[in-house]
Amino acid sequence: MVQENLISVPNKHIEEYLDYYFNGRKKFEYAVLLNGAWGSGKTWFVKKYIEKQISKDKKVAYISLNGISKTSEIDEAIFKCVHPVLGSKQAKLAGQIFKGALKATLRIDLDGDSKPDANLGISAPDIKLPDYLKIDDNFILIFDDLERCELKKEEVLGYINYFVEQENIKTLIISNEEEIKDNDDYARKKEKLIGATFSYIEDQDVAITSILQEVENEELRDILNLNFGLVRQNFNQVGYKNLRSFKQTIFAFERFYKKEYFEWNGVFDNEIFGTILKSFLILSLENKKGYFEKTILEFKKDEKLDDDKKIDSTSKILKSLRGINSTDAEKFMNKYNFSLNDFIFSPKLWNEILNQNILDEQKVRNELYEVYFRPKEEKSTWFKLWHYLDLEQEEFDSLVKEAKLSIENKSLTNVTDIVHTISMFLYFKENNLIFFPVEGLLESAIKHFNDIVPVKENSRKLCKSIISEGSITYGFYAKDLPLFKSFLERISQEYENKYIENNKERGQVLLSLMENDSYEFRLQMTGKYFSYPILKWLNPVFFVDTLLKIKFKNARSAIDTLSSRYESLQDKTYMEEKELYDQAINILREKLKNSKILERHKIKDEILPQLIEIKEKFLKTE
Incomplete structure (x- = not known):
């Protein structure tokens, strides 16, 4: 033979x-x-x-x-x-x-x-x-x-x-x-x-080759064969040696593929093609393997990473930036040495592509542009410095000077650019590539960050979606340096302070919902603010006045919502809301002295007993 x-x-x-x-x-x-x-x-x-x-x-x-x-x-x-x-x-x-x-x-x-x-x-x-x-x-x-x-x-x-x-x-x-x-x-x-x-x-190479040969798009087939090593490496790294599933994944990628996605100024970008192909293989095969909970990149939640005593705040910030919110998520990201941004597309878009078989070309183009092509097009200074080993000394010195001025003059408009620029400076300083002091730059960067960072209603803490919006997939050079970790802690605190500044206004919105939209009030208290002590910033006088003036069915609904909120998750965080109940109960007792008969009945027999029950049942001091 x-x-x-x-x-x-x-x-x-x-x-x-x-x-x-x-x-x-x-x-x-x-x-x-x-x-x-x-x-x-x-x-x-x-x-x-x-x-x-x-x-x-x-x-x-x-x-x-x-x-x-x-x-x-x-x-x-x-x-x-x-x-x-x-x-x-x-x-x-x-x-x-x-x-x-x-x-x-x-x-x-x-x-x-x-x-x-x-x-x-x-x-x-x-x-x-x-x-x-x-x-x-x-x-x-x-x-x-x-x-x-x-x-x-x-x-x-x-x-x-x-x-x-x-x-x-x-x-x-x-x-x-x-x-x-x-x-x-x-x-x-x-x-x-x-x-x-x-x-x-098992004859992996010949099996993979045969499957790639079944790709009908001749252009894509040639590109996949050129990337054979990448395909084989990721197939093995996933560890799901099922050629049927692999074949399904390759055919799904063929359906997804459009050459125009990966072209910029008429040139095919092999780097972004390889990244998307790698992400597609990993996420599709891991999904078929049953690694995710229900949707792509959704992991089983646990309490380990939420315990402040076990993990310091800096580590939590760094983990958050990598998309890590559970032990399973951490194992997954470490397995591939990836952060969430490295997958380019958002988890929502990946889920549409891989689970729902929805191919929205405009969404694909938009996310590719924002995450990958825009930084290349704008050629941010930190992005040029990221490849510093390819630079001549004069060019390196010029870019460092340009980056330094961008921090001193507060000319950057994207928070990610600020963080990346500081990361580059701290890394260069640690490796004796620059010799000017960086402490002043840190202070300037923190103030500038506070000025321009957008506060997102659904993000109470600094997280990946805030700090890396519009960012390329490159990580932080200085991620392991103590000074950079300290910098992240400080900008994280700045963000939280900025979020808190609007808490009084958020409280007013909640009082309005108590009066006009009981259903939305319940949604926000058991959803948006489920594990956040928003009631801490509620004015107790306004709270009591609202309970007494609104329709009684709405008041009763609001109190039921508060009770179910604590019953669902008895968290120490809610101890911070105890003072609201203490003051509200005292105010209601004072009102009893001068109330008319009907209002006295409402306070004494309905509202006051229920607030006392919530306080004694769920908000006991240890």
């Missing part, structure tokens, strides 16, 4: 034996078993082998046993393979030809006693099949997915035994025996039927 014509070099011995078994007229009276794990490529190998046999004018019936629960279904599947014209929907002849024609051609013996089983209701149809449609010596039977057949495995082997022993049909059975529960009956049937057993050796 010529080496170049082999399907798989590591499995050369299997191919050579199958040639020996299937070619020639020797009657073996046994079947061959090919064993291998799911996704190892054994089915791919067999289908390639089938192509070779068909080219030699062999007639091959390939039958998948997956999900089959009756032998009649196997009859039908074989008949479709042997007689494709008669097996078509148009030629079922009132639904009788399938079983009748097959039973007329073959006598089925399930129990291996060499006698046709009479209880199957076999009867020959009143038709004659031309000789050229009948099974002959060139016929090969291949049964795949034995382990997935819903019949008892020993029953299936007994069924197959007839073809081998009585009709001398050469038969190959493909299985993952690790998934078959062995028993005496199965062992006996197997011993009688199987004459040669082989274990398929």
Whole structure:
């Protein structure tokens, strides 16, 4: 056999034996078993082998046993393979030809006693099949997915035994025996039927190459072949050795791919193509593997990373910037040495692409531009310095001077540019590449950061979505330096202070919702502010006045909302809201002294007891 014509070099011995078994007229009276794990490529190998046999004018019936629960279904599947014209929907002849024609051609013996089983209701149809449609010596039977057949495995082997022993049909059975529960009956049937057993050796390179060759887009196929090493590396790194899933992922990428996505000024950008391809492979295969909770990049939450005693604030900031909010998220990002930004697209867009099969071209273009092409187009100073090892000394000195002035003059308009610039300076200082003091630059940068950082209502702390908006995928050079960690802590505090500045206004909005929109009030208290002590900034006088003036059903709804809020999550954070209840209860008791009869009833018998119950039940001081 010529080496170049082999399907798989590591499995050369299997191919050579199958040639020996299937070619020639020797009657073996046994079947061959090919064993291998799911996704190892054994089915791919067999289908390639089938192509070779068909080219030699062999007639091959390939039958998948997956999900089959009756032998009649196997009859039908074989008949479709042997007689494709008669097996078509148009030629079922009132639904009788399938079983009748097959039973007329073959006598089925399930129990291996060499006698046709009479209880199957076999009867020959009143038709004659031309000789050229009948099974002959060139016929090969291949049964795949034995382990997935819903019949008892020993029953299936007994069924197959007839073809081998009585009709001398050469038969190959493909299985993952690790998934078959062995028993005496199965062992006996197997011993009688199987004459040669082989274990398929995974041949990853040739399998991946074959799958890439199935990509119809010739341009993309060529690019993927050029990136073969990247494809193989990520396939192995995910560790999900399932070639079926890999094939699905490659075809999904072909559907997603448009050359224009990766072009800038008429030039194809290999770097961003490689990054998107890597992200696509990782996220798609990990998703098929079942790593994510419900959506792409959604991880199982835990309390470990939320415990202030276990993790210092700087580490929490750095983890947040990497998209880490749980132990699973941390393991995932560390596995690939990635941050959330390295995946380029937002988790929401990835979920649309990979889970919902939605391809919104405009969203793809917009996110690619914002995250990758815009910084290249604007050529931020820190971005140029990020590649400082490629610079000449004069160019390096000029860019450092330019970056220094941008901090001193507060000319930067993007918070990420500020953080990256400071990161570069601290790194250069640590490595003796610059010699001027940086302390003054830190102070200037912190003030400038506070001036321009946008406060997002749903982000109470500094996080990745704030600091890296519009950022390229590059990390911070100085991320491990103490001075940079201190800088992150300070800008994080600046952001929180800026958020808190609007808390009184947020409190006024909540009071308005108590009066006018009970449903939205509940949503905000149990959602937006679920783990945030927003009531700490509520004016207790305004709170009491609102409860007394609004419709009673709204007041009762508001109090029920507050009670359910604490009941859902008894968090120490809520202790900060205890003072509101202390003061509100005192104010209501004072009002009792001068209230009219109806208001006194409302306070004494309805509102006051409920507020006291909330305080005593949920807001006890330890």
